[in-house]
Amino acid sequence: xxxxxxxxxxxxxxxxxxxxxxxxxxxxxxxxxxxxxxxxxxxxxxxxxxxxxxxxxxxxxxxxxxxxxxxxxxxxxxxxxxxxxxxxxxxxxxxxxxxxxxxxxxxxxxxxxxxxxxxxxxxxxxxxxxxxxxxxxxxxxxxxxxxxxxxxxxxxxxxxxxxxxxxxxxxxxxxxxxxxxxxxxxxxxxxxxxxxxxxxxxxxxxxxxxxxxxxxxxxxxxxxxxxxxxxxxxxxxxxxxxxxxxxxxxxxxxxxxxxxxxxxxxxxxxxxxxxxxxxxxxxxxxxxxxxxxxxxxxxxxxxxxxxxxxxxxxxxxxxxxxxxxxxxxxxxxxxxxxxxxxxxxxxxxxxxxxxxxxxxxxxxxxxxxxxxxxxxxxxxxxxxxxxxxxxxxxxxxxxxxxxxxxxxxxxxxxxxxxx
Amino acid sequence: xxxxxxxxxxxxxxxxxxxxxxxxxxxxxxxxxxxxxxxxxxxxxxxxxxxxxxxxxxxxxxxxxxxxxxxxxxxxxxxxxxxxxxxxxxxxxxxxxxxxxxxxxxxxxxxxxxxxxxxxxxxxxxxxxxxxxxxxxxxxxxxxxxxxxxxxxxxxxxxxxxxxxxxxxxxxxxxxxxxxxxxxxxxxxxxxxxxxxxxxxxxxxxxxxxxxxxxxxxxxxxxxxxxxxxxxxxxxxxxxxxxxxxxxxxxxxxxxxxxxxxxxxxxxxxxxxxxxxxxxxxxxxxxxxxxxxxxxxxx
Numbered sequence: 117x118x119x120x121x122x123x124x125x126x127x128x129x130x131x132x133x134x135x136x137x138x139x140x141x142x143x144x145x146x147x148x149x150x151x152x153x154x155x156x157x158x159x160x161x162x163x164x165x166x167x168x169x170x171x172x173x174x175x176x177x178x179x180x181x182x183x184x185x186x187x188x189x190x191x192x193x194x195x196x197x198x199x200x201x202x203x204x205x206x207x208x209x210x211x212x213x214x215x216x217x218x219x220x221x222x223x224x225x226x227x228x229x230x231x232x233x234x235x236x237x238x239x240x241x242x243x244x245x246x247x248x249x250x251x252x253x254x255x256x257x258x259x260x261x262x263x264x265x266x267x268x269x270x271x272x273x274x275x276x277x278x279x280x281x282x283x284x285x286x287x288x289x290x291x292x293x294x295x296x297x298x299x300x301x302x303x304x305x306x307x308x309x310x311x312x313x314x315x316x317x318x319x320x321x322x323x324x325x326x327x328x329x330x331x332x333x334x335x336x337x338x339x340x341x342x343x344x345x346x347x348x349x350x351x352x353x354x355x356x357x358x359x360x361x362x363x364x365x366x367x368x369x370x371x372x373x374x375x376x377x378x379x380x381x382x383x384x385x386x387x388x389x390x391x392x393x394x395x396x397x398x399x400x401x402x403x404x405x406x407x408x409x410x411x412x413x414x415x416x417x418x419x420x421x422x423x424x425x426x427x428x429x430x431x432x433x434x435x436x437x438x439x440x441x442x443x444x445x446x447x448x449x450x451x452x453x454x455x456x457x458x459x460x461x462x463x464x465x466x467x468x469x470x471x472x473x474x475x476x477x478x479x480x481x482x483x484x485x486x487x488x489x490x491x492x493x494x495x496x497x498x499x500x501x502x503x504x505x506x507x508x509x510x511x512x513x514x515x516x517x518x519x520x521x522x523x524x525x526x527x528x529x530x531x532x533x534x535x
Numbered sequence: 536x537x538x539x540x541x542x543x544x545x546x547x548x549x550x551x552x553x554x555x556x557x558x559x560x561x562x563x564x565x566x567x568x569x570x571x572x573x574x575x576x577x578x579x580x581x582x583x584x585x586x587x588x589x590x591x592x593x594x595x596x597x598x599x600x601x602x603x604x605x606x607x608x609x610x611x612x613x614x615x616x617x618x619x620x621x622x623x624x625x626x627x628x629x630x631x632x633x634x635x636x637x638x639x640x641x642x643x644x645x646x647x648x649x650x651x652x653x654x655x656x657x658x659x660x661x662x663x664x665x666x667x668x669x670x671x672x673x674x675x676x677x678x679x680x681x682x683x684x685x686x687x688x689x690x691x692x693x694x695x696x697x698x699x700x701x702x703x704x705x706x707x708x709x710x711x712x713x714x715x716x717x718x719x720x721x722x723x724x725x726x727x728x729x730x731x732x733x734x735x736x737x738x739x740x741x742x743x744x745x746x747x748x749x750x751x752x753x754x755x756x757x758x759x760x761x762x763x764x765x766x767x768x769x770x771x772x773x774x775x776x777x778x779x780x781x782x783x784x785x786x787x788x789x790x791x792x793x794x795x796x797x798x799x800x801x802x803x804x805x806x807x808x809x810x811x812x813x814x815x816x817x818x819x820x821x822x823x824x825x826x827x828x829x830x831x832x833x834x
Contacts, residue, residue: 120590120591120616122582122589122590122616123582123583125557125582125583126552126557126582127590127615127616147614148554148613148614150554150556150647150650150652151650151651152646152650154649154650154651155646155647155649155650159788160788160789160790160791160792162790162791163786163788163789163790163791165791166778166786166790167646167786169558170556170558170646170682171556172556172557172558173555173556173557173558173559173560173561173562173683174557174561176556176558200738218564222583222584226585231585232584232585234569234570234573234584235569235570237564238564238565238569241564242564242565242567242765245565245765246765246766246767248765249763249764249765249766249767249768250767250768251773252768252773253764253768253769253770253771253772253773253774253775254759254764254765254768254769254770254773255565255764255765256558256561256562256683257558257562257682257683257780258770258773258775259770259775259778260770260773260774260775262737262775264737265737265738266737266738266774267737267738267773267774267775268738268773268774268775269738269739269740269774271740271832277767444738445737445738445739445774446736446737446738446739448736448737531555531556531557
């Protein structure tokens with residue numbers, strides 16, 4: 117039985133098969149790919165900073181940051197000021213936050229009998245896209261991260277504006293999603309504490325518990341995150357055992373014959389990426405508690421994604437206060453990129469999970485470019501005896517509607533998956 | 536519910552995406568008065584927002600609709616919900632009052648004119664080459680180029696269609712109200728350009744990006760420095776070059792370099808002949824304006 121899934125930044129087909137009224141296999145098919153990696157070939161290295169944000173309209177900034185990191189890693193030695201690093205991290209955080217807000221109010225809540233809340237989604241996400249624009253020029257599709265730093269010179273006034281926008285987003289979170297002080301999320305180690313509160317997130321979580329859906333959507337309980345920064349830790353977690361030694365060599369992309377999305381594996385195994393993976397690897401107390409009680413189910417996945425909004429807002433405020441405006445935004449690299457022949461890799465935590473860019477430069481010209489997106493990890497379509505993460509999470513369910521909810525709990529993005 | 540103007544009838548829009556990154560959709564979401572907009576307009580289909588019909592219904596049947604928005608490049612072998620995009624366009628094109636190409640991909644092919652699809656292009660142009668297959672639709676088409684579109688430009692144009700305003704268009708069918716400007720208009724670095732103070736470094740408030748960093752603002756049509764992005768800023772104000780994303784040439788090669796012939800930029804400001812440019816440049820370079828040689832804020 118084939119279902120067309122739409123409103124996922126594109127479309128996909130889910131081909132369900134059933135045994136005894138239960139889903140025993142789902143083939144995930146993405147219908148076209150745009151071939152950005154080929155568009156980049158034989159272009160000068162820096163052009164990728166303009167092309168790559170166009171991989172995706174909702175997480176293009178993550179693609180920009182992954183690109184600049186890949187290019188910078190082609191240098192044996194390159195100096196980037198702390199100020200540029202902090203501002204890049206801030207704009208990336210803001211992109212994650214706007215994504216999660218749109219996902220919650222536009223994609224998720226309709227599954228629970230509510231209408232899309234465009235007003236809340238767009239008011240709150242615009243606060244974050246404005247904050248990016250103050251620092252980076254515009255959102256989406258800026259190219260303000262450049263090899264050696266950032267193009268913008270930020271003033272005190274800009275910082276005040278960004279801080280106000282963060283504070284306004286915090287007020288929105290506290291008065292709409294969970295009526296708790298945002299700092300409480302850093303210490304809160306109990307899901308029950310969230311249940312004592314009110315808010316749009318609490319309503320959804322309660323609904324899941326009362327409708328006995330809290331067991332739904334479990335997969336392999338294996339998580340991975342490649343993009344470490346001042347907040348996210350790099351590592352992989354198998355159930356609750358975390359290790360931090362990750363190697364690019366163990367990542368394999370595999371073509372499948374019926375879909376334009378390539379599968380991706382680490383040591384031949386599927387891993388879940390995204391907010392739940394990050395929460396597990398970062399050992400966020402609240403997420404650990406949810407996982408202890410509800411495993412890697414939609415409950416934990418939804419909670420992790422929405423709570424990441426609170427965590428990133430709080431962390432961004434701290435980052436902003438650490439940023440020294442007097443430092444340079446840009447330090448010109450000692451070697452012009454036109455003279456560089458090397459390979460480079462950039463790892464970034466994007467809204468939906470780990471994003472990896474790999475570039476091969478010959479005299480500053482792109483000879484090869486590989487993009488591995490978060491959704492490839494989560495939405496890979498494997499065989500019956502080696503299911504992908506989302507496939508495994510859908511097997512055993514009794515209805516297509518439930519499966520769609522589980523599928524969309526991974527925050528599906530078709531354009532990223534196929535790029 | 537009546538909209539603030541007391542009218543009940545909403546204008547019906549179909550948002551159809553071709554080969555796209557969805558950047559136009561998320562840019563549109565930054566429109567600051569969306570609630571009012573959605574009182575006046577109804578999406579019979581939108582790729583993200585709840586809409587009257589499903590994609591399947593839209594592509595297999597012909598629903599009543601006033602304006603067709605096309606976002607993303609078109610190709611002979613691109614399908615939405617298993618239906619060829621050209622067939623979907625043809626089905627709606629005759630009944631709608633206006634067609635709007637949303638963004639540079641739908642207008643000129645954009646970055647996806649270099650993709651592996653079969654002859655990817657915009658609705659009427661591939662680069663600046665006129666395409667013939669939708670020629671009969673030219674009279675109803677308005678192009679809103681930009682990668683992505685400025686939300687206000689799109690929404691204002693939709694209101695102008697609703698109000699049956701006579702919209703003046705340029706040769707690429709873009710509303711002159713927004714594309715008669717260059718991106719250079721309103722740039723906070725204008726004085727550095729005028730007086731040929733070309734010592735720009737990335738990460739600084741000072742300096743013009745035209746001379747060395749590939750900035751295309753003086754010859755790119757667009758309102759980016761007049762209608763600020765996200766109501767805040769622009770690429771050039773924040774120190775990034777304009778990459779000419781509203782033009783048929785986007786994306787050029789070597790986007791961070793200014794191509795020069797014997798030291799003179801190959802592309803001159805729109806409408807400025809080379810000889811005149813050289814004369815003016817000579818005169819303005821003779822000025823030594825200390826104010827522009829110094830940092831704006833730090834001493």
